[in-house]
Amino acid sequence: SETETVTQHVGKQQNGHSVAEPPMEEDVFDDTYKEKDGPKPPIKLVWKNIISMSLLHISALYGLILIPSASVLTLAWTVLCYLISGLGITAGVHRLWSHRSYKASLPLRVFLAFANSMAFQNDIYEWARDHRVHHKYSETDADPHNVKRGFFFAHVGWLLVRKHPEVTAKGQKLELSDLKADKVVMFQRRHYKLSVVTICFLLPTLVPWYFWGESLDVAFFIPGLMRYAMVLNATWLVNSAAHIWGNRPYDKTIYPRENRMVAFSAMGEGFHNYHHAFPFDYSTSEFGWKLNPTSAFIDLMCFLGLAKDRKTVSKETINAHIKRRGDGSYTTS
Numbered sequence: 165s166e167t168e169t170v171t172q173h174v175g176k177q178q179n180g181h182s183v184a185e186p187p188m189e190e191d192v193f194d195d196t197y198k199e200k201d202g203p204k205p206p207i208k209l210v211w212k213n214i215i216s217m218s219l220l221h222i223s224a225l226y227g228l229i230l231i232p233s234a235s236v237l238t239l240a241w242t243v244l245c246y247l248i249s250g251l252g253i254t255a256g257v258h259r260l261w262s263h264r265s266y267k268a269s270l271p272l273r274v275f276l277a278f279a280n281s282m283a284f285q286n287d288i289y290e291w292a293r294d295h296r297v298h299h300k301y302s303e304t305d306a307d308p309h310n311v312k313r314g315f316f317f318a319h320v321g322w323l324l325v326r327k328h329p330e331v332t333a334k335g336q337k338l339e340l341s342d343l344k345a346d347k348v349v350m351f352q353r354r355h356y357k358l359s360v361v362t363i364c365f366l367l368p369t370l371v372p373w374y375f376w377g378e379s380l381d382v383a384f385f386i387p388g389l390m391r392y393a394m395v396l397n398a399t400w401l402v403n404s405a406a407h408i409w410g411n412r413p414y415d416k417t418i419y420p421r422e423n424r425m426v427a428f429s430a431m432g433e434g435f436h437n438y439h440h441a442f443p444f445d446y447s448t449s450e451f452g453w454k455l456n457p458t459s460a461f462i463d464l465m466c467f468l469g470l471a472k473d474r475k476t477v478s479k480e481t482i483n484a485h486i487k488r489r490g491d492g493s494y495t496t497s
């Protein structure tokens with residue numbers, strides 16, 4: 165079958181050699197799943213989320229107008245906080261914990277969990293659980309951000325309503341023992357609220373105020389709230405834009421697309437047609453560091469001995485996929 169052909173060619177890079185290893189099954193698309201017939205359950209709005217997301221975005225716009233009054237150091241700090249929180253999502257909960265596409269040592273996992281709390285996108289366990297159902301049941305009722313329900317739903321709407329019961333039902337059948345066995349993941353889950361208050365909001369605000377005398381409101385609204393909202397939207401664009409706009413050189417039968425603009429803002433996560441075709445590739449792309457600072461980061465961690473066993477896909481497997489399922493738009497440039 166298709167998956168077997170793919171898995172046969174999966175290798176992990178270990179001192180330059182490839183070794184065969186069966187990939188995790190929990191993120192492999194299940195094409196046998198059929199949605200239940202009959203009317204869809206009613207939509208239940210969650211007003212607490214609607215109000216807090218609206219306030220966050222108004223605050224982020226206010227942060228934007230405050231930019232001219234911020235010091236250069238504060239702006240550099242904002243960029244740094246964006247990059248750290250971004251890595252907590254891309255290298256952390258996405259490529260490591262959801263897909264197990266490489267292995268990370270304890271100090272690296274501690275850093276990634278810290279960075280993940282700075283991004284405040286639900287704890288690692290919950291994010292990875294939702295993400296595995298997203299890959300396994302893409303574009304169905306069991307996909308938490310099913311893009312068939314529209315751009316807005318896939319972008320942020322899904323966080324403002326109760327989940328479709330199929331998301332929970334299918335999610336409960338997933339194998340999550342690897343996450344439960346990871347002490348760093350469980351520690352972050354236990355102390356999640358406190359970690360978010362301190363790392364996502366207090367730290368970004370207090371550093372510029374304490375170290376270079378930035379005003380508290382500039383520090384709160386720019387590296388705090390505006391940066392948080394920007395990382396959220398960069399992430400959400402992968403679910404919305406990269407499931408709607410772009411080419412499908414690897415598999416024209418699925419929704420996810422290659423979208424360079426999304427790849428840029430999401431630190432390498434916009435090669436989404438490739439990613440859904442080969443979810444176990446640590447680089448989420450076949451083009452290395454191109455528009456992909458997250459891959460450069462993981463490679464650096466391997467160089468430093470803090471990570472290992474990066475899984476990749478062989479060129480032959482990729483080419484076979486392109487030939488059999490691609491939309492004909494494939495180019496290497």
Ligand code: ST9
Nearest residue numbers: 250253285286294323326327332335336398399402430433
């Ligand atoms: C946020 C997440 O923004 C963004 C994720 C984006 C993913 C992107 C992926 C793209 C690829 C990677 C690209 C990275 C790019 C990064 C770029 C960086 C520069 N399975 O959820 P509840 C059960 S978060 C199994 O409350 P409701 C479970 O028992 C933003 N079971 O359901 C659960 O209890 P527990 C900030 C499941 O009531 C129970 O149901 N956060 C599953 O329907 C209740 O779960 C917010 O805004 C499952 N999948 O509420 C909060 N799901 O957890 C948003 C549920 O204890 N969330 N169960 O085990 C909420 O308020 C609620 O979840 C809700 C639904 C209202 C949306």
Ligand code: ZN
Nearest residue numbers: 402403420436
């Ligand atoms: Zn996707």
Ligand code: ZN
Nearest residue numbers: 295299439443
């Ligand atoms: Zn993924």
